[in-house]
Amino acid sequence: MSSKDGAATPALDRSDVRVRHEEGLVDLFWSFVDRVRSGDLGMLPVFVGLVLISVVFSSLNPVFLAPNNLVNLLFDCATVGVISLGIVCVLMLGEIDLSVGSMSGFASALVGVLWVNSGWPVAGAILAAIGSGMVVGFVYAFLYNRLGMPSFIASLAGLLAILGMQLYILGPTGSINLPYASALVSFGQILIMPAWLSHTLALIPGLVLVLSGFSVMRRRRAAGLTAAPMTFLVVKALALTALLEFGVYYLNLGRGVPWMFGFFVLLVVILDYALTRTKWGRSMFAVGGNREAARRSGINIRRIYTSAFVLCSTLAAVGGVLSAARLATSSQQAGTGDVNLNAIAAAVIGGTSLFGGRGSAYSALLGIIVIQAISNGLTLLNLSSSLRYMITGAVLAIAVIVDSLARRSRVSHGRA
Amino acid sequence: MTEGTGKAPASGKPILSLRNVSKKFGAVSALTDIDLDVHAGEVVALVGDNGAGKSTLIKILAGVHQPTSGTIEFDGREVTLSNPGTALNMGIATVFQDLALCENLDVVANLFLGHELSPYRLDEVQMEVRAWTLLKELAARIPSVREPIASLSGGQRQTVAIARSLLLSPKIIMLDEPTAALGVAQTAEVLNLVDRVRDRGLGVIVISHNMEDVRAVADRIVVLRLGRNNGIFTPETSNQELVAAIMGATENAVSRRQDSKSVHEQALEQHP
Numbered sequence: 248m249s250s251k252d253g254a255a256t257p258a259l260d261r262s263d264v265r266v267r268h269e270e271g272l273v274d275l276f277w278s279f280v281d282r283v284r285s286g287d288l289g290m291l292p293v294f295v296g297l298v299l300i301s302v303v304f305s306s307l308n309p310v311f312l313a314p315n316n317l318v319n320l321l322f323d324c325a326t327v328g329v330i331s332l333g334i335v336c337v338l339m340l341g342e343i344d345l346s347v348g349s350m351s352g353f354a355s356a357l358v359g360v361l362w363v364n365s366g367w368p369v370a371g372a373i374l375a376a377i378g379s380g381m382v383v384g385f386v387y388a389f390l391y392n393r394l395g396m397p398s399f400i401a402s403l404a405g406l407l408a409i410l411g412m413q414l415y416i417l418g419p420t421g422s423i424n425l426p427y428a429s430a431l432v433s434f435g436q437i438l439i440m441p442a443w444l445s446h447t448l449a450l451i452p453g454l455v456l457v458l459s460g461f462s463v464m465r466r467r468r469a470a471g472l473t474a475a476p477m478t479f480l481v482v483k484a485l486a487l488t489a490l491l492e493f494g495v496y497y498l499n500l501g502r503g504v505p506w507m508f509g510f511f512v513l514l515v516v517i518l519d520y521a522l523t524r525t526k527w528g529r530s531m532f533a534v535g536g537n538r539e540a541a542r543r544s545g546i547n548i549r550r551i552y553t554s555a556f557v558l559c560s561t562l563a564a565v566g567g568v569l570s571a572a573r574l575a576t577s578s579q580q581a582g583t584g585d586v587n588l589n590a591i592a593a594a595v596i597g598g599t600s601l602f603g604g605r606g607s608a609y610s611a612l613l614g615i616i617v618i619q620a621i622s623n624g625l626t627l628l629n630l631s632s633s634l635r636y637m638i639t640g641a642v643l644a645i646a647v648i649v650d651s652l653a654r655r656s657r658v659s660h661g662r663a
Numbered sequence: 664m665t666e667g668t669g670k671a672p673a674s675g676k677p678i679l680s681l682r683n684v685s686k687k688f689g690a691v692s693a694l695t696d697i698d699l700d701v702h703a704g705e706v707v708a709l710v711g712d713n714g715a716g717k718s719t720l721i722k723i724l725a726g727v728h729q730p731t732s733g734t735i736e737f738d739g740r741e742v743t744l745s746n747p748g749t750a751l752n753m754g755i756a757t758v759f760q761d762l763a764l765c766e767n768l769d770v771v772a773n774l775f776l777g778h779e780l781s782p783y784r785l786d787e788v789q790m791e792v793r794a795w796t797l798l799k800e801l802a803a804r805i806p807s808v809r810e811p812i813a814s815l816s817g818g819q820r821q822t823v824a825i826a827r828s829l830l831l832s833p834k835i836i837m838l839d840e841p842t843a844a845l846g847v848a849q850t851a852e853v854l855n856l857v858d859r860v861r862d863r864g865l866g867v868i869v870i871s872h873n874m875e876d877v878r879a880v881a882d883r884i885v886v887l888r889l890g891r892n893n894g895i896f897t898p899e900t901s902n903q904e905l906v907a908a909i910m911g912a913t914e915n916a917v918s919r920r921q922d923s924k925s926v927h928e929q930a931l932e933q934h935p
Contacts, residue, residue: 259795260808466788472795526782529768533776536767543727543763544777544827545748604767658813 259471275479286656292649293597293613297620304624311624314501320616320623321504322436325511326351326570327586328615331593332511332518333562335611336555338594339522340535341603342398344387344556346405347563347590350380352582353413354567358431359423359577360416369431373568380564383409384557391556392549398556406587414579422578425571435572439503448509449495453488457481507569512612514562519608531555536604566590584632585622585639592643593618600650618642676739677702678834678866679724679755684733686719693719694890697733701835701866706857708881709870712909716890717870718760721837724868725757726750738834748777756833760840760870762824770794770808770815774827797826801856818849825856835866842876854880874902 283291304311330347337344354376362372383405390396417423425432440448457480464474498504522528533541534551542548570586571577595601596617597610621642625635677700686694694716701707709717722728724735726744734741737753744750750757764773771787771794780786794808803822805815812820821844828836838857842850857880861867871877877884877898884896886908894908 259792463788470788470792472788472791524785526779526785529772529776529779529785532768533765533772536765537763540763540765541776543725543747543757543759545746545751546777547748604765 260473285660286653288649288653289598290609290613292646293617296596296617300617300620300624304620304627308624308627311627314497314499316501316623316627318439318498318502318505320619321498321508322573323623324615324619325505325507326566326573327589327593327619328511328566328611329514329569330563330566330586330590331597331611331615332514332608333559333566334590334594335518335597335599335606335608336531336562337398337559338591338599338601339531339603339606340552340555341601342391342552342555343402343591343601344398344405344559344563345402345587346383346409347559347566348582348584348587349406349409349413350383350560350563350582351567351570351586352580353409353416354380354564355571355581356413356417356423356577358568358571359425363423363425363577369429373431376568377561377564380561380567381557383564384560385553387556387560388549388553391552410583413582417577417579422576422580425575425577427575431568431572432575434507435569436575438506440506440509442499442503445495445499445504446492449491450488452491453484456484456487460484507573514565515608515612522606522608527551527554532604563590585636588643589615589618589622589639592639592646595643595650596646600654601647602650602654675702677736678738680736682734682736684720684723684730684735686716686723686728687731692890694723694730696891697887698892699885701868703834703866704861704864705882706861706867706869706880708877708884709868709887710872710874710877710884710905710909711887711893714889715887715909717887718839719890720887721757721759721839721868721870724750724755724835724837725759726755751777751831751833754831754834755837756828756831756835757837758821758824758828758839758841760843762820764812764820764824766813767811769811770805770823773812773823774808774830776827778831793830794826797830798822801826801829802852817844818846821845821849821853825853829860833865835868836860837868837870839870840872841869842871842873850876874905 310316330351357376357379358372361367361375362369387401390401391398460480467474495504530546530551533546534548538548567582570581593614594611597614599606599610625638679701681697681699684694684697711717723730726747726749771790774794775790780790791808798805805819841853857867881898886893888911896905
């Protein structure tokens with residue numbers, strides 16, 4: 248379409264004069280303020296939380312912001328973060344899986360038992376652990392779809408049963424040390440990306456943002472639709488790249504970017520693509536938003552529930568394998584304590600709603616950074632785990648309160 | 664019982680034909696031995712009192728419920744509508760009374776729900792273009808197709824629901840109380856829309872409580888009463904006869920009220 252045509256007839260999506268359209272950067276800023284005021288908080292709580300945490304903890308103990316402490320933080324993020332990624336999937340449908348902690352513990356125990364005690368090849372042990380996660384997911388899906396068992400109860404039962412299985416296979420010794428020189432353990436503790444690679448990878452998000460934005464803009468113009476202004480996209484990409492490059496530079500002052508964290512980010516990107524750009528993802532949002540409407544539009548909702556439960560348990564098992572690698576041990580303690588709630592809290596803090604139909608894969612990434620930063624900071628202060636539990640519990644409560652209030656505000660502002 | 668001699672005389676074999684369809688919910692018989700024919704290019708109105716079984720019948724045709732007994736023929740073949748997907752793919756589209764839209768998704772996502780273009784790499788641009796084109800064809804006034812449904816008014820939601828049912832080029836479209844929540848102008852628009860759909864050669868089934876709307880748009884009026892067929896009428900049938908068939912007797916509250924009203928009006932005319 249030539250610019251002359253564009254001036255004569257308004258674009259296909261601009262024929263209604265009642266809607267205000269944002270044109271420049273200033274308008275975009277105000278529309279962001281509008282969104283936040285109506286309860287569409289997006290990633291805002293995470294950034295506010297991270298700034299608060301950094302200020303408080305670094306004033307109490309300057310080591311908190313030291314590069315090597317942040318590298319350790321990222322190692323820890325990857326294990327629970329992967330579990331949290333699965334939680335995002337079930338929360339998206341308005342369901343819950345309370346057994347992810349036990350599942351990860353069982354998976355880590357299975358790796359130790361099969362690999363060290365039974366002499367399996369390490370890849371086989373890992374695949375068996377991940378396979379056990381898939382089986383558990385199918386069981387939950389069966390209980391939910393065919394027997395109508397609420398996922399809350401099914402996974403509560405699973406929490407105990409799987410914990411029992413973990414204790415059973417570990418036997419009386421209770422813990423198995425993994426070979427320290429193995430590839431798996433060094434992946435979990437030592438392996439760091441070379442500096443040049445991490446700097447190159449940090450360029451990719453900005454580049455993808457600009458290139459895909461440009462191609463979308465061209466296709467929209469060709470189809471007679473309006474497109475977002477390019478300046479905004481470029482500014483956003485530049486800011487993102489600057490932030491990432493600075494982060495990578497700062498981490499490289501210490502040991503550098505862990506491969507395990509890179510693996511976690513890769514999973515996040517894949518899940519984000521699946522949720523936002525595929526039919527499966529669209530169906531997930533639809534089932535979470537209005538299950539009956541989704542069913543009537545011909546979506547096989549049982550299959551959607553099954554996919555979510557299986558993904559959640561499988562990712563929990565992957566997280567368990569990573570935590571075994573991180574700790575170089577399979578023990579009775581793996582997956583117990585606050586792992587469960589940390590994974591759920593991370594997803595909610597990152598902006599995935601407990602009520603279904605809202606969320607994103609990135610909420611697991613950002614949320615787990617907040618959660619681990621708190622836990623790491625409290626450890627640096629030498630606080631006992633009793634205090635750590637109380638504080639983490641309070642943070643989870645605050646996150647859920649923010650979610651509920653934001654949802655109420657969204658309903659009254661017509662944003663669902 | 665009168666045979667359909669309405670505006671567009673239906674010809675040939677029906678697209679959809681139900682024989683002896685019954686549906687029981689436990690001890691309750693919602694539908695008993697229902698017969699229904701719908702031809703191409705014909706608007707069939709389904710009327711009846713509350714609890715007559717209209718919505719149950721629609722839900723059976725949409726694949727939401729399965730009939731307890733009886734046969735459904737579509738395009739001359741006997742079919743089993745085991746789930747909503749089967750009915751949709753066969754060409755039976757439904758606009759439910761509660762619209763069945765996902766409030767958290769935008770208009771485009773709702774229009775294409777379950778039938779997105781290129782499932783592994785959603786073609787958002789193409790979907791948006793088709794959404795705007797379809798809404799324009801229906802002369803619909805939707806401010807933006809990228810707003811979530813939650814921000815739209817009732818009439819706009821109805822429009823989105825109707826547009827969605829037309830997206831898959833169905834052979835039959837069923838509307839459950841399409842005008843119940845609409846204003847005067849929007850009701851007229853929906854009725855025009857029904858005419859346009861009929862002119863395209865689709866069969867249309869409309870449920871409505873509004874006798875004016877029914878007679879304005881229908882070629883045949885099928886009356887259900889307590890889950891059974893209770894007569895087929897033409898739009899020329901008087902309101903009183905229709906109400907009688909719906910209520911199951913000539914003697915009822917509505918006709919008594921109308922009688923007394925007309926007597927009262929005559930009295931007024933004579934002695935102003």
